[in-house]
Amino acid sequence: MANPTAAMLVIGDEILSGRTRDANMHYLAGEFTKLGIDLREVRIVSDDRQAIIDALNALRQQYGTVVTSGGIGPTHDDITADCVAAAFGVNIDVRDDARALLAAHYERQGTELNTARLRMARIPDGATLIDNPVSVAPGFTIGNVHVMAGVPSVFQAMVASVLPTLTGGAPLLSQTLRVYRGEGDIAGPLGELANTYDDLQFGSYPFQKDGVYGANIVVRGTDGARVDAAMAELSALFAQ
């Protein structure tokens, strides 16, 4: 049976401008792989209302689960929650349960729950909150979409809150053989082996740095014995 599918939508002017390097995508990819959920596509769009709505609607219709990251803070450029509501065609407003979380948190801190902070309690109708043990302001789940913060420590905490609610698949096992030969020498025998083991995926990821070159051959599959067998044949083929 095929594994559940997922996609990610990163709302990130700061990534598209080259200011910061993505960390959340890499983290989510690793967590989903461990859980046997196939991350099939990632889109990164800017803080543009229509771009966010269009991408979200495309992804949520095509994949089983969608995770978004970024744009749910208190500042004027945090427009993700409103875009998600628009994509689902539902109302959005400050919600009592989210406001209560924030009120309690800022009261403990002796900080004012001002208008800006209250924006973080804006939750689309029908959504359930995602726990944020780091900085309290919640994410939310609506339909198959999980809306999370962009700050990596908060994103990771929200992923930890959501993962137990997702149905995983057969975890994908992988083994890697590092071969110091040109891919052109590897390609023929590798292609034949990939045909023989058509229940596995064979990837060849070339590297070239400081005059040293070769490829990491990665064998992936859900049946450990089959991956082992393929690796044994690979090692024999490409014994140095």
Add this chain to the structure above:
Amino acid sequence: MANPTAAMLVIGDEILSGRTRDANMHYLAGEFTKLGIDLREVRIVSDDRQAIIDALNALRQQYGTVVTSGGIGPTHDDITADCVAAAFGVNIDVRDDARALLAAHYERQGTELNTARLRMARIPDGATLIDNPVSVAPGFTIGNVHVMAGVPSVFQAMVASVLPTLTGGAPLLSQTLRVYRGEGDIAGPLGELANTYDDLQFGSYPFQKDGVYGANIVVRGTDGARVDAAMAELSALFAQ
């Protein structure tokens, strides 16, 4: 006048599985920003024929320039060139000019130009070659799409080959103010300032690590004097 727009398509099972962390997107984003080209969207898809074709057709119709990375090597999982040809509805085969480059290179190396390596000379009809000073096997440009290798050193060399052919815009200048306050305190005055300077973009990028929190406020625009003026007001607003 608005800057030229661009998008990137990363063909990358290895990124979606969490095996490797993207480097090419971050590099391209930085280069485009310096040149005044707005990178508006990035999509990462797996080594799946239809996914690559669909994403490429969507992006090339929506944006001025598209750069792809990955999947143009000699192994069985390198299917990008064939997908690009299919997306454009043109024929693809080994082409004499690309074959000549490879033949000369492998002859110098004393390496056989075998069937696998010859795959790297498959170029869609109507494309022009992109120079690859690192490992010779060329990328190619067809229409507004530039097809490049995934290995970062080769990708960067191909970007350097293509950048001089692109029309840039007004380079985006940016300045950053690091503020050690919660975004909730910043948001109100920041939003008002952003309204006053509506020719500039104001981004607030919160951080939270080891108990220290705050936000980097980034002001971007093409008019240096305006960016300076906004930064001066920002600094006064948030003087510690």
